[in-house]
């Protein structure tokens with residue numbers, strides 16, 4: 001056991017941005033965090049926040065290497081001093097671990113190659129994640145780098161939940177199965193909510209509703225995922241900020257045959273111009289509620305569809321689990337939107353799910369039970385913390401256990 005305090009630098013590298021957070025994996029607090037945006041554009045931006053200061057800069061950031069170099073100079077200039085922070089690992093978020101990775105791994109040349117090979121399954125994300133890993137390893141060569149996969153928690157989904165009912169040879173040849181996403185959050189919330197409630201996770205059936213701009217549901221039995229709403233890609237499942245979620249695949253053929261759209265246009269439609277954004281023009285639920293208040297009938301329908309979809313997954317996963325002990329709402333919408341929480345659980349009393357509307361009211365910064373005392377299922381708002389989850393998984397990899 002290490003007694004000296006340690007930290008982990010968590011990096012989430014996107015196509016034109018790098019988000020980072022220096023985390024104390026034991027206490028759980030963010031020591032510093034920031035974001036580099038508009039990498040590769042004429043003028044980029046940097047924001048670096050410590051417990052005592054916020055530094056913002058506008059300047060050209062031609063590539064990710066330069067972006068991370070700027071971040072390291074900010075740590076040097078305004079702190080905290082990384083050499084004194086005892087950084088024991090850099091944890092990189094990687095979206096797609098495909099059929100290869102069932103947990104976090106120490107990055108080496110082979111792992112980099114495997115992440116690259118998985119890019120066809122996540123063409124927007126894996127190449128960007130890999131760029132972050134490469135520049136990170138080049139600039140911080142003395143610290144172990146760990147890749148933490150968004151799909152890993154769902155790697156061992158039962159075949160009944162993981163398989164699509166399509167030609168088996170096609171599925172195998174092209175790695176077509178349900179991989180899920182947001183796995184780090186689903187794992188963290190399902191395990192931590194059990195601890196919060198004083199329950200043994202290994203004897204608990206939980207539904208986690210991760211409702212952010214991207215949204216997904218999972219069914220977790222005795223600590224292991226048994227189903228999840230995202231599929232080959234994060235497009236499947238719940239209604240999201242800009243994604244349709246579940247849809248008849250024939251909509252694709254219909255639009256290609258009859259609306260003259262090509263595959264990239266349909267991809268763009270379903271991933272970036274659908275969901276709340278497609279139905280209302282706004283991807284942020286706060287704005288959609290505002291439209292409802294102004295009497296916008298389309299916005300009302302959008303919220304109806306959004307809540308109805310969540311309710312269907314609660315019902316479906318209650319059946320998959322053979323009864324549910326805990327439902328956890330998390331992420332931006334799950335933590336803040338009492339209307340959506342109430343609507344999603346409305347009328348589920350016969351399934352053993354009873355919300356207390358007073359307890360449910362308002363935004364929740366802390367874990368909060370929102371079900372009635374007599375509700376057989378405990379419903380909780382439980383804030384997720386993906387950075388802390390990544391940091392702890394990275395520590396597990398480099399130490400073989402928690403520090």
Ligand code: AMP
Pocket residue numbers: 211212213214241283284285286331332333336337363
């Ligand atoms: P996330 O992806 O977890 O950061 O969640 C972002 C989304 O959370 C936003 O697009 C909003 O739709 C939603 N959100 C954030 N704050 C609130 C709020 N106070 N009320 C309703 N929705 C919120």
